[in-house]
Amino acid sequence: MTNPLLKLDGVHTHIGAYHILQGVDLQVAHGEMTVLLGRNGAGKTTTLRTIMGLWNASRGAVTFEGADISALATPDIARRGIAYVPENMGIFADLTVRENMTLAARGARRVEEVDAARLEWIFGLFPALKKFWQHPAGLLSGGQKQMLAVARAIVEPRKLLLIDEPSKGLAPAIIQNMIAAFRELKQTDTTILLVEQNFNFARQLGDQVAVMDNGRVVHAGPMAALAEDEKLQQDLLGLSLGAHQ
Structure with a gap:
C-alpha cells in the first residue's frame, strides 16, 4: 500500500503485567473501511485504544499522515482529525x-x-x-x-474514525439502519477502522480486512477475498461468514 493514512509498525502494548499487542503491523488506506476481525481477546480493542493514545505503545510506531503520533496525548491525536x-x-x-x-x-x-x-x-x-x-x-x-x-x-x-463493535447487541432492523448509514458515510471520503464481531455486517461494508490473533495481525487483504474463501474463514476465525448472512 502506497502512503497509507494510518500505519502501525511493530506495535507492542503492555497493560500492567500483560503483553497485549505483540508486534502489530497494520495499514489503513485513505477513504476505505478496514475491518479488524478476530476472536475475543485477540487485541482488537487494544489496537484502537493504542492508536488513540489511551494506552501507550511500549514499542513500535503509529504513523498518521506520515507523522509519528505514538507519543502524543489523546487530545492532540483527536485534534489531528x-x-x-x-x-x-x-x-x-x-x-x-x-x-x-x-x-x-x-x-x-x-x-x-x-x-x-x-x-x-x-x-x-x-x-x-x-x-x-x-x-x-x-x-x-x-x-x-x-x-x-x-x-x-x-x-x-474527521479524517479517521475508529469504531469498536457498533452492531453489538443491536436488533437486526437497527443493524440494517447502521449499515445504510455507514455506506453513506463511506461516500464522504471518510476513512474508517472498524472492529466488528458481526461478520455479515463486516462483509457488507469492509473494503479491506485484517485478522488478529494473539496480539498480532495474522492476515490482511481485501474483504471480498476473505468473504469468498470459506476455508480461509475457518482457518482464521473458526467459522464461516456464509453462516452469518
Missing part, C-alpha cells in the same frame, strides 16, 4: 441528545454554532436523534445510543 467510538459508546447519559452533540462539536459552545447542514445530514442518517433531540441520552434505546455515539464522532468532519 481522529475520532474514537468505544464499545461502551462514551455518551453522557444525563445530558440531552442536543447537549451530547454540542459537546462533541469542539468549535461550538452552543448548538446554534454547530454546522446546520451537517446536522441535517446526520438526522438523515439517524432520524431517531432528531425525534429525541431534547431527551436525556440515558433514556434512549441501545440502538439509539449507538447512533448517538457515531453521530457525535461525525458531527465535525
Whole structure:
C-alpha cells in the first residue's frame, strides 16, 4: 500500500503485567473501511485504544499522515482529525441528545454554532436523534445510543474514525439502519477502522480486512477475498461468514 493514512509498525502494548499487542503491523488506506476481525481477546480493542493514545505503545510506531503520533496525548491525536467510538459508546447519559452533540462539536459552545447542514445530514442518517433531540441520552434505546455515539464522532468532519463493535447487541432492523448509514458515510471520503464481531455486517461494508490473533495481525487483504474463501474463514476465525448472512 502506497502512503497509507494510518500505519502501525511493530506495535507492542503492555497493560500492567500483560503483553497485549505483540508486534502489530497494520495499514489503513485513505477513504476505505478496514475491518479488524478476530476472536475475543485477540487485541482488537487494544489496537484502537493504542492508536488513540489511551494506552501507550511500549514499542513500535503509529504513523498518521506520515507523522509519528505514538507519543502524543489523546487530545492532540483527536485534534489531528481522529475520532474514537468505544464499545461502551462514551455518551453522557444525563445530558440531552442536543447537549451530547454540542459537546462533541469542539468549535461550538452552543448548538446554534454547530454546522446546520451537517446536522441535517446526520438526522438523515439517524432520524431517531432528531425525534429525541431534547431527551436525556440515558433514556434512549441501545440502538439509539449507538447512533448517538457515531453521530457525535461525525458531527465535525474527521479524517479517521475508529469504531469498536457498533452492531453489538443491536436488533437486526437497527443493524440494517447502521449499515445504510455507514455506506453513506463511506461516500464522504471518510476513512474508517472498524472492529466488528458481526461478520455479515463486516462483509457488507469492509473494503479491506485484517485478522488478529494473539496480539498480532495474522492476515490482511481485501474483504471480498476473505468473504469468498470459506476455508480461509475457518482457518482464521473458526467459522464461516456464509453462516452469518
